Amino acid sequence: MIIVMRQDASRDAAEDVARRVEALGLKPHLIFGEERTVVAVVGDDRRKDREKFESCAGVDKVLPILAEYKIASRETKPEPTVIRVQDLVIGDGHFGVIAGPCSVESEEQIMASARAVKAAGARGLRGGAFKPRTSPYSFQGMKEDGLKLLAAAREETGLAVVTEVMTPHHVDLVASYSDIMQIGARNMQNYHLLQAVGECDRPVMLKRGASATMDEFLLAAEYILDQGNQQVILCERGIRTFESHTRFTLPLASVPYLKSKTHLPIVIDPSHGTGHANLVPPMCSASVAVQADGIIVEVHPDPPNAMSDGAQSLTFSAFEETMQQCGKILDALGMTLN
Ligand code: PEP
Numbered sequence: 001m002i003i004v005m006r007q008d009a010s011r012d013a014a015e016d017v018a019r020r021v022e023a024l025g026l027k028p029h030l031i032f033g034e035e036r037t038v039v040a041v042v043g044d045d046r047r048k049d050r051e052k053f054e055s056c057a058g059v060d061k062v063l064p065i066l067a068e069y070k071i072a073s074r075e076t077k078p079e080p081t082v083i084r085v086q087d088l089v090i091g092d093g094h095f096g097v098i099a100g101p102c103s104v105e106s107e108e109q110i111m112a113s114a115r116a117v118k119a120a121g122a123r124g125l126r127g128g129a130f131k132p133r134t135s136p137y138s139f140q141g142m143k144e145d146g147l148k149l150l151a152a153a154r155e156e157t158g159l160a161v162v163t164e165v166m167t168p169h170h171v172d173l174v175a176s177y178s179d180i181m182q183i184g185a186r187n188m189q190n191y192h193l194l195q196a197v198g199e200c201d202r203p204v205m206l207k208r209g210a211s212a213t214m215d216e217f218l219l220a221a222e223y224i225l226d227q228g229n230q231q232v233i234l235c236e237r238g239i240r241t242f243e244s245h246t247r248f249t250l251p252l253a254s255v256p257y258l259k260s261k262t263h264l265p266i267v268i269d270p271s272h273g274t275g276h277a278n279l280v281p282p283m284c285s286a287s288v289a290v291q292a293d294g295i296i297v298e299v300h301p302d303p304p305n306a307m308s309d310g311a312q313s314l315t316f317s318a319f320e321e322t323m324q325q326c327g328k329i330l331d332a333l334g335m336t337l338n
């Protein structure tokens with residue numbers, strides 16, 4: 001960090017700050033400029049309380065240099081993290097495709113979806129059994145019965161099951177039926193839930209909160225990693241902006257940005273990111289082009305009658321076409337499907 005002293009700060013105040021830096025086991029460098037004095041701190045100050053310096057006499061501001069996250073950082077681990085479950089591979093040139101309905105609704109619906117998405121090339125099956133709904137009167141999911149149906153679909157198809165866990169109390173239950181546990185956007189900063197999945201040995205897909213910054217997103221991932229679970233996938237699912245033509249605004253620049261900062265794989269959710277089925281296929285292609293590590297897409301046998309998110313769900317045939325387009329771009333970039 002760099003501690004900038006106020007213009008009227010005395011030399012004593014700067015030297016006092018330097019002594020406090022030393023007391024933390026870090027090395028201070030005092031730079032007396034013409035206008036101001038600056039204390040440059042050498043050493044890893046991420047686990048130190050930087051804010052304390054802001055209340056020291058004569059201090060104007062404290063500028064962090066190292067990002068707060070550490071285990072998630074590319075500086076700590078330069079090689080990309082790859083997630084492998086069943087036949088699904090995500091990361092380091094492998095483009096993992098996860099598809100299926102927003103919610104598990106019935107045996108018939110999830111089995112038909114699993115067969116269709118597998119035939120089109122997906123190797124992961126999504127489907128919510130515990131649903132975080134904006135209204136308490138909306139369908140809340142089939143709960144454990146839904147988890148059982150997902151496990152049966154995996155049994156038949158070999159697809160890796162991705163499903164959401166909403167509370168620490170359900171982590172063991174959801175882990176026992178699924179291959180990847182999803183943390184939804186609304187729970188990105190539910191720190192007890194992050195720690196609970198961090199103690200588990202299942203991979204976790206962490207969705208970006210609708211108003212979370214990149215640093216907050218990476219720090220949420222850090223909570224999981226810090227508990228010992230190294231298998232974390234980041235999911236960009238769009239953020240809330242002033243724009244209302246799309247359900248959320250889907251920033252694809254998150255992919256190259258995150259890749260420059262972290263070794264964790266990044267998947268895109270163009271379904272929640274746009275909210276409209278006709279916008280989903282081009283955003284799937286764009287996700288490949290920007291070299292994301294995968295996509296998670298909502299697909300339903302009968303979108304107009306879906307119990308949740310029908311407007312953004314692809315039909316089986318639209319998903320098949322989408323996968324063909326993605327395949328061409330994957331080939332051109334020398335990437336592998338799943
Ligand atoms: C979902 O995947 O169906 C979902 C609820 O997503 P999000 O948490 O991104 O809103």
Ligand code: MN
Nearest residue numbers: 102298308309
């Ligand atoms: Mn949904």
